[in-house]
Amino acid sequence: xxxxxxxxxxxxxxxxxxxxxxxxxxxxxxxxxxxxxxxxxxxxxxxxxxxxxxxxxxxxxxxxxxxxxxxxxxxxxxxxxxxxxxxxxxxxxxxxxxxxxxxxxxxxxxxxxxxxxxxxxxxxxxxxxxxxxxxxxxxxxxxxxxxxxxxxxxxxxxxxxxxxxxxxxxxxxxxxxxxxxxxxxxxxxxxxxxxxxxxxxxxxxxxxxxxxxxxxxxxxxxxxxxxxxxxxxxxxxxxxxxxxxxxxxxxxxxxxxxxxxxxxxxxxxxxxxxxxxxxxxxxxxxxxxxxxxxxxxxxxxxxx
Amino acid sequence: xxxxxxxxxxxxxxxxxxxxxxxxxxxxxxxxxxxxxxxxxxxxxxxxxxxxxxxxxxxxxxxxxxxxxxxxxxxxxxxxxxxxxxxxxxxxxxxxxxxxxxxxxxxxxxxxxxxxxxxxxxxxxxxxxxxxxxxxxxxxxxxxxxxxxxxxxxxxxxxxxxxxxxxxxxxxxxxxxxxxxxxxxxxxxxxxxxxxxxxxxxxxxxxxxxxxxxxxxxxxxxxxxxxxxxxxxxxxxxxxxxxxxxxxxxxxxxxxxxxxxxxxxxxxxxxxxxxxxxxxxxxxxxxxxxxxxxxxxxxxxxxxxxxxxxxxxxxxxxxxxxxxxxxxxxxxxxxxxxxxxxxxxxxxxxxxxxxxxxxxxxxxxxxxxxxxxxxxxxxxxxxxxxxxxxxxxxxxxxxxxxxxxxxxxxxxxxxxxxxxxxxxxxxxxxxxxxxxxxxxxxxxxxxxxxxxxxxxxxxxxxxxxx
Numbered sequence: 001x002x003x004x005x006x007x008x009x010x011x012x013x014x015x016x017x018x019x020x021x022x023x024x025x026x027x028x029x030x031x032x033x034x035x036x037x038x039x040x041x042x043x044x045x046x047x048x049x050x051x052x053x054x055x056x057x058x059x060x061x062x063x064x065x066x067x068x069x070x071x072x073x074x075x076x077x078x079x080x081x082x083x084x085x086x087x088x089x090x091x092x093x094x095x096x097x098x099x100x101x102x103x104x105x106x107x108x109x110x111x112x113x114x115x116x117x118x119x120x121x122x123x124x125x126x127x128x129x130x131x132x133x134x135x136x137x138x139x140x141x142x143x144x145x146x147x148x149x150x151x152x153x154x155x156x157x158x159x160x161x162x163x164x165x166x167x168x169x170x171x172x173x174x175x176x177x178x179x180x181x182x183x184x185x186x187x188x189x190x191x192x193x194x195x196x197x198x199x200x201x202x203x204x205x206x207x208x209x210x211x212x213x214x215x216x217x218x219x220x221x222x223x224x225x226x227x228x229x230x231x232x233x234x235x236x237x238x239x240x241x242x243x244x245x246x247x248x249x250x251x252x253x254x255x256x257x258x259x260x261x262x263x264x265x266x267x268x269x270x271x272x273x274x275x276x277x278x279x280x281x282x283x284x285x286x287x288x289x290x291x292x293x294x295x296x297x298x299x300x301x302x303x304x
Numbered sequence: 305x306x307x308x309x310x311x312x313x314x315x316x317x318x319x320x321x322x323x324x325x326x327x328x329x330x331x332x333x334x335x336x337x338x339x340x341x342x343x344x345x346x347x348x349x350x351x352x353x354x355x356x357x358x359x360x361x362x363x364x365x366x367x368x369x370x371x372x373x374x375x376x377x378x379x380x381x382x383x384x385x386x387x388x389x390x391x392x393x394x395x396x397x398x399x400x401x402x403x404x405x406x407x408x409x410x411x412x413x414x415x416x417x418x419x420x421x422x423x424x425x426x427x428x429x430x431x432x433x434x435x436x437x438x439x440x441x442x443x444x445x446x447x448x449x450x451x452x453x454x455x456x457x458x459x460x461x462x463x464x465x466x467x468x469x470x471x472x473x474x475x476x477x478x479x480x481x482x483x484x485x486x487x488x489x490x491x492x493x494x495x496x497x498x499x500x501x502x503x504x505x506x507x508x509x510x511x512x513x514x515x516x517x518x519x520x521x522x523x524x525x526x527x528x529x530x531x532x533x534x535x536x537x538x539x540x541x542x543x544x545x546x547x548x549x550x551x552x553x554x555x556x557x558x559x560x561x562x563x564x565x566x567x568x569x570x571x572x573x574x575x576x577x578x579x580x581x582x583x584x585x586x587x588x589x590x591x592x593x594x595x596x597x598x599x600x601x602x603x604x605x606x607x608x609x610x611x612x613x614x615x616x617x618x619x620x621x622x623x624x625x626x627x628x629x630x631x632x633x634x635x636x637x638x639x640x641x642x643x644x645x646x647x648x649x650x651x652x653x654x655x656x657x658x659x660x661x662x663x664x665x666x667x668x669x670x671x672x673x674x675x676x677x678x679x680x681x682x683x684x685x686x687x688x689x690x691x692x693x694x695x696x697x698x699x700x701x702x703x704x705x706x707x708x709x710x711x712x713x714x715x716x717x718x719x720x721x722x723x724x725x726x727x728x729x730x731x732x733x734x735x736x737x738x739x740x741x742x743x744x745x746x747x748x749x750x751x752x753x754x755x756x757x758x759x760x761x762x763x764x765x766x767x768x769x770x
Contacts, residue, residue: 035477037484084676084741091417092740094480095622098615099733106729110718114726221488224481232477260498270497278496281489288482289470 002132007254011247013139014222016146017205019242021216021223022230023153024197026238029227030170031190032082034093038100040220042077042195043202045104046070047211048112050203051119059120067199074195075188082191083184108213121207142204149200150239153193166190221277222246225284245280252279332363335376335751339383342637346391346400354390358382372753373546376630380542384535388528397527398599399640404534405595407636410621411538411545411629412588418627419549420581421561423476425614426467426483427589429490432609433463434593436494439509439604440502442516449516457590464586465579472578487614494606508605516598534595538633541588545629548584557581616643619736625746634747643732651731655715655724662715663708670707672738674700 021040028036036042050066057065081100085093123141127134157163168176169186177183205219225245230237253272256279336359344352362370362378370378387400413427437459441452471482494503503509518529548554560567560574568574597604616639624635654665678696685695718724743749 029477035480080673081737088740088744089626090476091423091626092622092744094423095618096737096740098618099737102615103730103733106726106733107714110723110727110730111714113723217488221485224485228478228481264498274492274496277489277492281485284482284485285470288474288478292474292478 003254004251005133007250008247009133009135010139011250012243013136013142013246014249015226015243015246016142016239017201017219017242018222018226018245019239020146020149020201020204021198021219022226022238022242023150023235024194024201025223025227026230026232026235027190027194027197029232031166031187031194032078032086034082034090034097035227035232036097036100036194037220037224038077038097038104039194039198040216040223041101041104041108042070042073043198043205043219044108044211044213044215045073045202046195046199047119047202047206047215048108048117050199051117051206051211052112054120059122063122063203066203067196070195070199071192072195074198075192077195078188078191083187105213112213114213117211119203119206119211138208145200145204146239149197150235153197153235156193162186162189218277221280222249225280228284229287245283248283249276249279252276329753331751331753332375335379336360336363338634338751339379342641343383343386343390345641346393346396347386348390348392351386351390355383355386373629376751377542377546380633381539384539388532388535391528391531394525394527397525397531401527401531401534401595401599403636403640404531404538405592405599406617406620406639407632408534408537408541408588408595409592409617410624410632410635411541412585412592413617413621414627414629414632415545415548415588416578416581416585417621418631419554419561420557420578422472422578422582423480424471424483424582424585425480425618426471426486427585427617428487428609428611428614429467430460430464430586430589431593431596431613432490432494432604432606434460434590435597435604435608436503436509436593437590438594438597439511439602442511442514442602443509453591453594456594457587460586460590460593461583464583464589468579468582468586472582473575484614487609488611491606491610494609503606506606508603508608511602514602516602530595530598533598537591537595541591542629542633545632549629553577553580619643623736623739623743623746625748625752628746628748628752630751631746631748634751638747647732647735648728651728652725654731655718655727656721659712662712666708666711667704668707669711669734669738670703670705671700673707674703676741 021043024039024043025036028034028039046066046069049069050063053062053065056062077100081096082093085096121138121141123137125136125138127136128140129135155163157167165176165181165186166189168179168181169183169190173183176186201219201223202216206215209215209219222245223242226238226241228241229244230239230241253276256272256275336356339359340352340356343355347354359379359382362375362382365375391397391400409427409431412430413424416422416424434456437456438452441447441455442449447455467483467486471479474482493499494508495506496503497505499505515526517526518524518532522529524532556567556572556577560572560577564574596608600608620635620639620643621631623638624633625631654661677699681695681699685692688695714727714730715724718727
């Protein structure tokens with residue numbers, strides 16, 4: 001039972017990483033109705049930027065600068081890659097997004113190399129005992145950062161003029177345009193914000209997972225599953241979905257050996273962690289089978 | 305007084321019969337020249353001349369003895385026969401075989417993505433299932449190649465149905481996510497130790513020592529036999545594709561793509577229709593997997609079927625022209641010779657070359673990117689007047705400078721040659737995006753006749769009257 005609880009608590013830390021990346025994906029989706037599969041790669045680039053800057057300026061400043069640059073990268077991605085294809089068939093913008101992914105990964109490999117780098121973290125990884133369960137200080141730090149990010153986003157959308165305009169554009173671009181809001185400008189801001197959100201996930205993930213060009217691959221799979229579990233339209237759902245997915249992954253990698261051993265005693269599981277991604281895909285398909293619009297997604301019904 | 309009833313003129317001036325070689329549509333010329341060029345790759349000058357001569361004859365057949373699409377089909381078959389019979393060299397044969405399996409895979413993807421309009425991105429996994437099924441069956445040593453192919457096709461169709469049953473009902477983006485996640489985890493699935501008894505784990509399956517050559521009555525080399533199998537897939541698959549798309553099945557798929565609710569209320573079982581399309585496209589992917597296994601030295605390994613392959617296939621599918629038969633063939637040729645071949649070489653030469661080359665290429669790319677904004681800058685300039693009129697010029701100059709700086713800086717930052725060569729993917733990506741910007745309907749529009757649906761209907765009507 002302790003092991004079970006421990007895996008759930010450990011899942012929350014990873015889940016928040018998924019959730020933050022999923023949040024970025026949802027932000028972009030709400031703004032311009034495209035799924036940015038390149039968000040993970042962009043987040044990796046942000047983490048690399050923080051690493052490169054931390055060589056010359058203090059760590060906290062380097063991270064803040066990297067977040068600022070990520071805003072520009074996100075906004076620039078929209079202006080250079082997405083906007084020219086807005087009126088095109090959806091498949092084309094999808095290919096463009098996949099190309100964003102390829103370009104970003106290739107830039108990381110080319111400029112920073114494939115050897116793992118170490119991005120320091122402002123907080124260490126001291127284990128804290130809470131009853132029978134052990135919590136790492138890094139997980140608490142992740143939780144705090146995620147909470148601050150979500151509060152900031154909520155405040156932005158709820159209490160500022162820019163947030164109001166962003167919501168207006170997401171709801172009805174045509175009406176927003178008539179009301180004098182520049183859709184292009186707001187979408188640029190939206191993509192920039194998503195860039196920052198992804199960058200936060202990247203900077204949080206890099207010290208734990210090791211900074212390589214493939215840093216966010218597994219995080220992206222988790223984030224996509226989180227988006228599906230949480231529903232494409234729901235920011236809160238994205239974060240909740242991230243935690244659900246991570247806990248599920250932890251449980252699977254803990255118990256897969258036992259379960260497979262019970263069914264087929266001849267099979268030996270030497271690497272239970274390898275089952276995480278496959279388990280994620282299974283969860284995702286199961287959720288879609290039960291609810292084709294995600295758990296918290298708005299159901300669009302077209303009756304014949 | 306009687307009103308005179310005049311028949312509505314059914315002849316669309318745009319599609320009036322053309323006479324004389326001067327009126328030869330430029331698309332036909334491009335098609336023949338392009339095919340001849342492809343033939344010259346493996347079959348040299350002889351192949352070029354044969355395809356050019358026969359192609360010209362096909363294209364010059366008078367009047368309406370052959371519809372335009374069939375002319376292209378005949379041209380494609382001529383090209384396939386010439387490539388099969390006249391190609392010399394093992395390497396050339398294997399490259400052409402790669403083209404063949406890519407074309408087959410693209411046909412399958414086009415059927416479900418282009419024609420049915422469903423964003424299914426799991427075809428890489430389906431190709432993988434085909435290749436692995438072939439390898440597993442052949443590794444037992446008890447089954448001959450035809451049997452293995454049959455098993456592989458059935459396995460992919462089954463796998464396609466297993467994915468398709470839950471997936472095909474999903475709406476737009478959810479379908480995209482679900483299928484791309486399947487594609488993302490597929491290599492990991494193959495590597496699982498619980499399955500390694502079948503899949504061979506990380507190493508995959510190697511049957512390099514064995515050969516699966518032609519039957520005894522066919523005295524050709526193994527490489528040519530694989531090419532024959534590949535081209536058979538292209539010709540049969542292409543024919544089937546044309547028939548399917550032209551039939552009521554294809555029309556219903558396209559109609560459901562445009563408006564699902566209307567076509568559903570007309571009594572078409574949309575979901576079942578799409579499931580069929582998906583299963584058929586899975587069979588295409590399975591055949592592509594078989595040929596892939598044969599041509600890559602009879603080996604399969606998990607990382608062949610990674611995101612990179614999906615990326616390449618999707619890129620050339622759109623570059624070729626999604627939803628069209630000609631686009632699939634062009635896409636296959638483009639992937640092997642331009643995307644993997646020429647473009648890669650060019651970028652490697654660029655990163656290895658002197659700084660001045662990087663500056664010039666960067667400036668050119670920047671100029672092209674800036675060109676996309678020129679119209680807006682011009683209207684902005686006209687609004688402001690005065691110095692604002694220089695806005696387009698400033699934009700172009702700025703774009704060129706930024707492009708030159710970015711490219712030079714990137715190659716400089718990469719430092720050594722190995723790292724610089726990994727930038728090739730980034731450049732290829734930029735080129736693909738620019739290509740899409742300027743050629744939205746793909747290269748197929750260069751060889752396909754410029755005809756709209758309405759004029760095709762008019763023509764049918766006229767034929768019926770005549």
